């Protein structure tokens with residue numbers, strides 16, 4: 001299955017993937033003519049890095065009329081939907097299954113806001129980049145094989161998107177297409193462990209004592225009971241239950257039912 005015609009569904013598909021979307025006025029009618037069949041996504045960086053980068057993508061530059069891509073991905077992970085029609089972003093190049101030197105009529109361009117030296121991607125932006133590509137590829141019936149860096153496609157010396165290793169990027173995109181979460185890296189697991197340890201203190205034998213104190217008689221009956229001498233060798237839970245029971249009896253004596 002492949003999608004033919006303009007991707008007028010872009011905003012809906014991205015939102016359905018849980019992404020934040022800003023729809024620019026007139027996006028459905030913006031573009032340099034209509035798409036033929038859609039075959040993939042081409043990934044770029046803006047080489048600017050600021051909150052106004054989208055203006056060049058929408059309006060173009062002196063040597064190239066806008067729009068220059070269908071989507072802009074902000075540093076906080078928000079997608080701006082700029083155009084549904086064909087945009088000038090691919091230039092000359094090739095990729096298996098794509099028409100050589102003619103990708104603009106067959107692929108959706110995403111311009112991700114970045115200085116372009118590979119050092120300023122935010123985690124929110126990278127996560128949204130993968131989820132967005134996955135949502136689009138799923139919609140057009142393609143796999144992560146058709147999620148391509150401009151530098152991989154181009155024969156004009158492009159370097160974008162700098163700092164993103166495409167094989168692992170595609171693995172994560174495919175995992176999203178398959179409906180799986182991207183697996184946590186060892187570094188992420190370690191980060192969580194360090195956070196928990198800093199927050200709770202190291203886990204020690206005290207935890208067992210606390211649990212037994214809270215569980216009360218049930219723990220005693222399986223031989224893990226350890227009461228407090230100052231509570232008549234009751235656990236905290238059992239001592240509290242005893243206090244409540246005494247209060248209830250007192251209440252009944254003072255206000256007997258008629």
Ligand SMILES: [Zn+2]
Pocket residue numbers: 043044045089150158160
């Ligand atoms: Zn590019």
